[in-house]
Amino acid sequence: MDFNPKKKTSNLILLAASFVIVSLILWNTNSFFRKFKEEERLKMEIWATAQSELLQSSEEADLGNLHVKIFQNNTSTPMILVNKDGSIKVNNMPETELLDTAYLNHKIKKFQGENKPISIDYRGEHLATLYYGNSEVLNKLKYYPIALLLIIFLFGAVIFFFFKTxxxxxxxxxxxxxxxxxxxxxxxxxxxxxxxxxxxxxxxxxxxxxxxxxxxxxxxxxxTDRFSKIGSSPKLDEYDLVEETKSAFEYLKHRSSKLIQFSFESKVDHLPVLLNRSLYNWTIENLVKNGIDAMRGKGSISLEIVPEGNFVNVLITDTGHGIPKSDFQSIFNPGVTSKKRGWGLGLSLVKRIVEEYHKGKIKVLSSGKAGTIMQISLKIKS
Missing domain, CATH: 1.20.5 (Single alpha-helices involved in coiled-coils or other helix-helix interfaces)
Structure with missing residues (x-):
């Protein structure tokens, strides 16, 4: 049973609206990119025309201010001009690389991939070929959608975690x-x-x-004492973990079906741990009851205490139907239960008691058709 009703319609509407907004932003950005690229192409064609006039002009001819202004205005687009005699002229590129033939050939191939080369002709005669790349502004604009999507994703993640918390x-x-x-x-x-x-x-x-x-x-x-402690910080005192665990385990043993076999084992006789006795016993009883329910009143359940360094592991094993691996984490979420009746709060409270109140850990150690092993880890008092 899910503790909170799902608002599927609202979520779908919100998802669809977000998809439309992102699509419009990307479409608008792409349109702007293509228009900017077309304008840059037109600028290069004008530059090529001016270059054609320049190549056909005599050294003594008066070129006028128009050609000069066209050449001077192009300060952002990198270009390589290959004349018909094989000579190369570059513009808006590092001068240190001009003599490196391999570098220039690499750039020509790159420019060919970015933009179609412009052939400079005059009266049917081929004079040169202009290779040009994207300007710095165009390159930055190309990555704008990616940056925008990343920002939207991060913003959505922040909103999601805020509402979840x-x-x-x-x-x-x-x-x-x-x-x-x-x-x-x-x-x-x-x-x-x-x-x-x-x-x-x-x-x-x-x-x-x-x-x-x-x-x-x-x-x-x-x-009553257990319920009154929920929502407040319980007091922890030093208790013998072995004795407290066995006491809670034995209590359920004497009140359960004779068809269930109980087994208790501890690697040590005494183990001092800071506990809230009432809440810890509740935890053990809850996990044992869950195991009994999983076995449907018939099977065997065992509890084992195993010290490990500065920690002690309490293992509760049942021979029930098991838990899918995909649910190992979600079973501790409020409202999650496989029972037809129940609020799905038991394991959520157990997790809170173990991890928040006792600063320990609880997890599904393993589960399958043969049964399930739940593990509680608590720090041993030094």
Whole structure:
């Protein structure tokens, strides 16, 4: 069950609008690029015409100001002029490379790829060939769409993570409020149950009955304490991890189906760890219950405590139907559950208890048809 309803229509409209806007920007940029390129081509053709007139003019002829102005105005477009006699003249290129034939041939091939060469003719006679490349402005404009897309992508990513974080914060406040309200609501009937149990003791009811009632009342008090701690920073004290883990594991063992085989193993007898006892026991119980549900009430579940350097790993293994590898991360997200009934908050709260409150790690160590292994890693108190 998904905790939050998906607004598919709004998302599709937003996606379509974004696609249209980006497409229009790219189309407009491409149109501007092509128009600028055409204008640069026209400028080169005018320059070639002026060069043709220059090549046919005698040294003594008065060329006038027009040709000079045409040559002087071209200060941005790199060009190579190859005369019919094989001589080469360059313009707007580094002078240090003019004598390097290999460099000039490389540039001619590059210019041919960027723009079609212009043949300079006069009265049917071929005088020279003009090779020209893109100007610096045109080259920068060519990469503008890429830069624009990158900016749009980064902006979209920032907006996405902002809303995601904001949404997660709102959900955390909601769950914390629900948990505290649940603890408050349980408190009233719990006080009443305590009173009724004392009354039953005075009526000479069998101690076995009142003792069991006291156990259930104690259990309700533990649950109330757990819920009241959600949303606040719980106090951590030094406890024996082995003892606390075994206690929570044994509690469920005595209250589960006889068709389930329980197995507990620890590599050490004692291990001091900073814990919030109530929340840690809740974590173990939650993971064990999930394993039992995955096995549908029949199978085997084991818990193993394995120290590893400065950390200790708590491994909960079941023989259930397994979890798809693609869901290893998502199962800890709020609202994600494979059960027909449920809010999908259990593993989300477990992750918060382990990682936020105890500064540890929890993950799906492995999963398949043979079952699933969940791993909790906590730091050992030095």
């Amino acid at each position: 904001n949404k997660a914060s709102e959900q955390n406040k909601l769950w914390a409020g629900m948990a505290k309200e649940t603890a408050h609501q349980i408190g009233t009937p719990l006080s009443s149950l305590l009173g009724w149990n004392e009354l039953l003791k005075s009526e000479n009811i069998s101690p076995a009955i009142t003792n069991e009632i006291e156990k259930d009342i104690s259990r309700l008090e533990t649950i």
